[in-house]
Amino acid sequence: xxxVVVLGAGVSGHTCASFLKKKLGKQHEVVVVSPNSYYxxxxxxxxxxxxxxxxxxxxxxxxxxxxxxGIDFKQAKALSIHPEGDAxxxxxxxxxxxxxxEYAGYTExxxxxxxxxxxxxxxxxxxxxxxxxxxxSMSVCTYSHAAHAWEELQKSIEKxxxxxxxxFLIGTGHAMATxxxxxxEYILNIAHEIASLGLSHMAEITWISNEYEVGDFGxxxxxxxxxxxxxxxxxxxxxxxxxxxxxxxxxAGVFKVEPGVAHYETLDGxxxxxxxxxxxxxxxxxxxxxxxxxxxGNDITDKMFLPNKFMKVDADYKAKSFDEWSAGDWPTIYQTxxxxxxxxxxxxxxxxxxxxxPMTSANGRQIFPTPPRTGMPSGVIGKIVALNIxxxxxxxxxxxxxxxxMARMGAACIVSGGxxxxxxxxxxxxVFPIVPDWEKYPEWGRDMTYSVGExxxxxxxxxxxxxxxxxxxxxxxxFWWLIPE
Numbered sequence: 001x002x003x004v005v006v007l008g009a010g011v012s013g014h015t016c017a018s019f020l021k022k023k024l025g026k027q028h029e030v031v032v033v034s035p036n037s038y039y040x041x042x043x044x045x046x047x048x049x050x051x052x053x054x055x056x057x058x059x060x061x062x063x064x065x066x067x068x069x070g071i072d073f074k075q076a077k078a079l080s081i082h083p084e085g086d087a088x089x090x091x092x093x094x095x096x097x098x099x100x101x102e103y104a105g106y107t108e109x110x111x112x113x114x115x116x117x118x119x120x121x122x123x124x125x126x127x128x129x130x131x132x133x134x135x136x137s138m139s140v141c142t143y144s145h146a147a148h149a150w151e152e153l154q155k156s157i158e159k160x161x162x163x164x165x166x167x168f169l170i171g172t173g174h175a176m177a178t179x180x181x182x183x184x185e186y187i188l189n190i191a192h193e194i195a196s197l198g199l200s201h202m203a204e205i206t207w208i209s210n211e212y213e214v215g216d217f218g219x220x221x222x223x224x225x226x227x228x229x230x231x232x233x234x235x236x237x238x239x240x241x242x243x244x245x246x247x248x249x250x251x252a253g254v255f256k257v258e259p260g261v262a263h264y265e266t267l268d269g270x271x272x273x274x275x276x277x278x279x280x281x282x283x284x285x286x287x288x289x290x291x292x293x294x295x296x297g298n299d300i301t302d303k304m305f306l307p308n309k310f311m312k313v314d315a316d317y318k319a320k321s322f323d324e325w326s327a328g329d330w331p332t333i334y335q336t337x338x339x340x341x342x343x344x345x346x347x348x349x350x351x352x353x354x355x356x357x358p359m360t361s362a363n364g365r366q367i368f369p370t371p372p373r374t375g376m377p378s379g380v381i382g383k384i385v386a387l388n389i390x391x392x393x394x395x396x397x398x399x400x401x402x403x404x405x406m407a408r409m410g411a412a413c414i415v416s417g418g419x420x421x422x423x424x425x426x427x428x429x430x431v432f433p434i435v436p437d438w439e440k441y442p443e444w445g446r447d448m449t450y451s452v453g454e455x456x457x458x459x460x461x462x463x464x465x466x467x468x469x470x471x472x473x474x475x476x477x478x479f480w481w482l483i484p485e
Contacts, residue, residue: 002028002393005094005112007078007290009034009062011042011375012346013118014474015382015485021069022481023390030070031110035077035099037061039474040143043375044467046185048146049280050153050193052419055143065475074110075100078119078288081304082109083339084295092341114389117311117344118382121285124174130257131173131283137257138280140186141179149280153190156278160194160202166277169262171208173281175253178218178370180209183282184237185416191244192418192425200245207241207248208264208274208281210367212359214238214248218369219355222431223444224453230444233429236453240417240427249274251359253367254281269362285370287311287348304338310350312336313343317352325353327407327437333400334385340398343385346378355435376411377434379485380404407435410450414463417455426459 004024006017009032020030038059047053066073076096083092093111098104123141125132132139138152139145156166170187172180187207194203207214215221215237222233241248249264252272256263262274262281287309292301305311313336316329329352336342344350351371359368373381384402392398410432417425430452436445444451473483 002113003031003111004028004114004116004389004393005031005033005110006116006118007033007094008118008120008346008348009036009039010118010120010346010378012120012348012378012382013116014039015379016116016118016345016386017071018069018476019383019386019481020390021071023386024393026070028393029072031072031074031112032062032066033074033076033078033094033096033110034062035075037063037075037100039065041467041470041474042141045140045143045146046182046189046416047419048143049140049149049186050189050419051150055147058143060471060475069476074098074108076108078290079107080291080293081115081342082293083342086295086297092339113341114393115342116385116389117290117342117348118346119288119290119348121347122288122309124284124286127284128174128254128257131254131281135257136259136279137173138278139283140182140280141282152278157194157197157199159277160199161197163202165202165204167275168203168205169208169274169276169279169281170205171249171281172210172369173254173257174284175210175255175265175365175367176370177210177282177284178372179282179285179374180211180217180369181372181413181415183209183280184217186280187246188240188244188415188417188425189419191246192420195244196420196423205244205246206274206276207246208252208254208262209248209250210253210369211250212267212356212368214241214250216356216369218372219431219434220357220436220445222446222451223448224429224431224451225448226453230448231453233453236427236429240455251367253361253365255365257281265361265363265365265367267359267361267367285347304336306350308350311344311348313349315350315352317350320353322357326439327405327433327435329353330405330407330435332403332405333388334381335400343389345382345385347373349373349381373406375413376485377406377409380409383485405435407433407437409433414459414466416460416463418460420460422457424457424460425455426457426461426463427453427455428459428462429453
């Protein structure tokens with residue numbers, strides 16, 4: 001019997017565990033370690049943040065599902081990896097610390113034959129002074145953050161109803177933050193809710209981002225086919241913001257947030273401020289901070305992880321100029337180079353380089369988005385890691401028959417632009433591939449046959465339907481595996 005341990009139960013980890021158990025059955029053991037007792041569908045946190053969904057609409061208990069599947073669930077956080085074992089064992093293991101009420105604080109070692117690091121990101125609020133829901137800005141990165149944001153948003157709505165104008169600042173809260181898409185959805189939904197209440201004249205809404213151009217989204221922007229014409233995402237995005245009367249600030253690196261004011265630097269080196277009454281600013285992401293040790297107890301963390309604490313995999317991490325980077329630098333199987341039985345899936349793997357062109361301000365501050373790996377890419381990566389591991393276990397070989405480079409992978413994204421059965425808005429966009437391949441597609445960097453975008457009510461209904469489809473899949477209901485990642 002082989003034992004596979006999956007660290008994390010987000011989109012990538014949960015997908016990986018579900019396919020591992022489906023393929024391996026009762027003959028092999030699958031263990032999931034996650035500090036949270038719930039699975040959450042993060043894309044719908046946006047709707048929690050504007051009061052259109054509740055916390056329980058976007059989450060469910062993991063243990064109930066894992067018990068049904070026959071997966072051993074440990075509500076705990078991973079602390080360290082020991083790939084070679086130690087003086088008492090030659091088998092690799094991880095140390096974990098329980099976070100549930102019954103065993104909180106208790107530590108344990110969990111051995112493995114295969115290990116999948118799908119721990120996702122640490123929300124690095126402390127990288128920006130004063131940032132975060134415990135300080136001076138809101139977040140929608142978790143369901144509890146989104147619920148808190150809705151509580152505060154209601155206060156601003158009541159003030160507008162009483163005749164007080166309100167300033168809303170939404171975007172990125174760090175000079176190298178990613179996940180612009182989530183912030184973009186949130187600002188459109190706020191604008192839609194305010195408009196539906198007839199309060200647009202009482203609101204000043206501003207988008208602030210580290211993108212060089214609006215619509216970059218951490219993937220260097222894109223060109224999409226819309227209405228038979230090739231349109232840059234810059235125009236696509238600006239038109240949506242303009243439709244709601246939203247102002248925008250780009251090329252901005254927020255470095256400090258005080259009550260009611262955000263401090264930022266521009267690429268030109270200007271130090272500016274933006275006042276607000278309500279703000280939601282996405283933090284930077286880092287790895288969760290796992291440590292790693294060899295058999296003798298020597299710390300090998302810096303060999304397995306980059307300084308940003310994301311795990312190294314089968315990518316080309318050599319230092320190069322932006323013009324020298326290529327699609328071939330990106331990983332395909334997500335296996336660590338040091339150990340053949342350890343993989344990193346989803347946000348936990350370290351990208352070899354940015355997709356957006358690195359930019360540095362006149363004062364030396366780097367201001368540009370880091371690569372996104374959320375949603376569809378995370379699910380696809382989790383699945384192919386599971387398929388490769390299960391085939392190796394059952395076939396007794398070390399080959400990898402499934403590959404998923406982000407430079408060979410497409411992504412579909414439905415951006416909510418306002419919740420409503422008859423007046424909602426959704427922007428549907430696909431790009432192929434996610435990482436531009438200028439050698440294969442020299443004109444646009446992507447295949448324009450599969451890079452398309454449209455906005456309208458149909459997009460809202462599609463996103464709403466997908467919410468329930470993905471919950472069906474995540475809960476392992478009949479034929480769940482037929483629903484694509």
